[in-house]
Amino acid sequence: QKEVEQNSGPLSVPEGAIASLNCTYSDRGSQSFFWYRQYSGKSPELIMFIYSNGDKEDGRFTAQLNKASQYVSLLIRDSQPSDSATYLCAVNSGNTPLVFGKGTRLSVIA
């Protein structure tokens, strides 16, 4: 059974701080890694994806992947109250549907 684990939170950070969200996965053959943001009552929206070991930056967001440790993270710099949401980690192995974690709830305090 392929599993994706996330700390459910809530993770509370002050406005302007760095939020660090973590995810581990069980399938060593996983190839693609995604972070989705889900506001309360809304559907998930894709914010980052990463395929290779290392860091990938997009604006205030940085995704980090370590395949040896089966670990992927999302850093949000200069956190804003509008970043308050649930962040879902999703993993895929080839032509299979994404497996999602249960999400980490982030609260950015103004």
Next chain:
Amino acid sequence: GAGVSQSPSNKVTEKGKDVELRCDPISGHTALYWYRQRLGQGLEFLIYFQGNSAPDKSGLPSDRFSAERTGESVSTLTIQRTQQEDSAVYLCASSLLTGGVGYTFGSGTRLTVV
């Protein structure tokens, strides 16, 4: 269309009744997925369609659940003899390919079984 469209947005049904949920994917997207999200929970995979291949039904929780897709367009998820534990948001997503790309989700159908 411009996005993934789902209908109805909300559905309240009595226990034991059948329901049909509809998903209209982004035009040109060959892959279509159904997920279920119970309150406060993560996304649970149900079924996916890829072009004209046989669908992957491995996530369907029971034989009360079924889904169809017409070619590479509209899909219908049917739940027969609904139970209270079926209450959830049913999310449809589509993508250009099956693997290695992100999905675009619809706004979901909130199903409440009373």
